[in-house]
Amino acid sequence: AQKVTQAQTEISVVEKEDVTLDCVYETRDTTYYLFWYKQPPSGELVFLIRRNSFDEQNEISGRYSWNFQKSTSSFNFTITASQVVDSAVYFCALSGKETSGSRLTFGEGTQLTVNP
Amino acid sequence: KAGVTQTPRYLIKTRGQQVTLSCSPISGHRSVSWYQQTPGQGLQFLFEYFSETQRNKGNFPGRFSGRQFSNSRSEMNVSTLELGDSALYLCASSTGGVSTDTQYFGPGTRLTVL
Numbered sequence: 688a689q690k691v692t693q694a695q696t697e698i699s700v701v702e703k704e705d706v707t708l709d710c711v712y713e714t715r716d717t718t719y720y721l722f723w724y725k726q727p728p729s730g731e732l733v734f735l736i737r738r739n740s741f742d743e744q745n746e747i748s749g750r751y752s753w754n755f756q757k758s759t760s761s762f763n764f765t766i767t768a769s770q771v772v773d774s775a776v777y778f779c780a781l782s783g784k785e786t787s788g789s790r791l792t793f794g795e796g797t798q799l800t801v802n803p
Numbered sequence: 804k805a806g807v808t809q810t811p812r813y814l815i816k817t818r819g820q821q822v823t824l825s826c827s828p829i830s831g832h833r834s835v836s837w838y839q840q841t842p843g844q845g846l847q848f849l850f851e852y853f854s855e856t857q858r859n860k861g862n863f864p865g866r867f868s869g870r871q872f873s874n875s876r877s878e879m880n881v882s883t884l885e886l887g888d889s890a891l892y893l894c895a896s897s898t899g900g901v902s903t904d905t906q907y908f909g910p911g912t913r914l915t916v917l
Contacts, residue, residue, distance in 0.1 A: 720903065730891055732908035739903075778846065789834060789897050789904045790859050793846040 689714045691781050693794035700769055701802050708764045708797045710779030716740075719783030721755065721762045722791065726776040738762065740783075769801045804830060807896050807909035815915045821882040824912045828875050828896030834858075835877040836906060837869060840891040849892075852877055853899075881914075889916045 690713040700706045712721065723735040736746065738755050746753045750767045766773055776798050780791040808827045816822050828835050836859075837849040848861040852871035869879045875896075881888055891911045897904035 722905070724908070729910065730893075730913070731910040732893060732895075734905055734907060737905050789836065789906055790848050790851060790861075791836075791838075791846075791895075791906060792848075795845050 689716075689719075689781050689783065689792040691779050691792055691794035693777075693779055693797050695797045696795070697798045697800070699800045699802065702771060703768050704801075705765060705767050706769050706799065706801075708766075708777050708779075708799065710762045710764065710794060712760050712762065712779070712781050714781060714783055716783035719781060722780040722782070723753065723762075723764050724778045724780060726778060726796070728775070732778065735764075766799075769799075771801050771803055774799060774801045807894055807907055809892075809894050809909040809912050811912060812910065813913050813915075815917065816884050817917050818884055818886060820884050821880065822884060822914060824879045824881075824892055824894075824914075826877045826879070826894030826896075826909060828877070828894075829907055832896035832898055832907075833875050834897045834899060834904065835871055835875065836895045836897075837877070837879050838893045838895065839863075840893060840911075841887075841889070846893070849879070884916045886916050888914065890914060 692711045719740045721738045724732040726732050752765045754763045776796045778796045779794040810825045834853045836851040840846045851859040855871045866882045871877045891913050893911045895906035895908045897906045
């Protein structure tokens with residue numbers, strides 16, 4: 688069965704610090720997709736990135752970067768120079784043929800608090 | 804393009820009642836999925852609809868049901884409400900509903916059962 692683990696329940700940093708959110712996944716699929724979503728206090732899940740299992744290139748988007756390592760089944764997310772507006776719950780998620788359709792398996796989420 | 808919309812945003816019901824939640828997907832999206840989010844269980848998949856057919860179902864009792872209309876709008880119904888049904892219900896839409904698709908979420912409906 689598919690599983691996503693986010694071991695860090697809560698992280699608190701001071702503004703401008705770099706922070707890395709960990710994500711480890713399990714799946715029997717050879718083709719699968721990994722996602723990160725941000726959930727601010729308003730509740731809506733905001734899509735951040737999608738990565739397929741064949742593309743292990745790291746990606747950078749502004750202050751955000753993602754490190755996908757298939758060998759360790761990890762898909763970590765780093766925020767550089769964090770800002771107060773980055774405070775939210777961040778979810779890592781997985782989809783693949785094992786669960787068919789576009790069904791997402793989510794991790795438990797990491798609550799990030801960025802203090803001024 | 805307008806995002807996913809959900810109505811109502813907040814609901815308060817009592818045990819034993821039933822409730823219907825509505826979701827309008829992004830224009831052109833044909834797949835709608837529903838998720839339940841609670842502090843104890845996290846985000847759990849309820850079901851997915853594509854072209855008016857339920858294509859995938861999570862591990863929830865039969866009290867939870869849904870449907871999709873020809874315009875891709877979807878409704879979710881919970882009958883005989885229990886206290887444990889209090890949750891944020893999130894709807895997500897995607898284009899074709901395969902694992903390659905990205906799901907875009909609405910703001911959710913927060914249901915409180917008293």
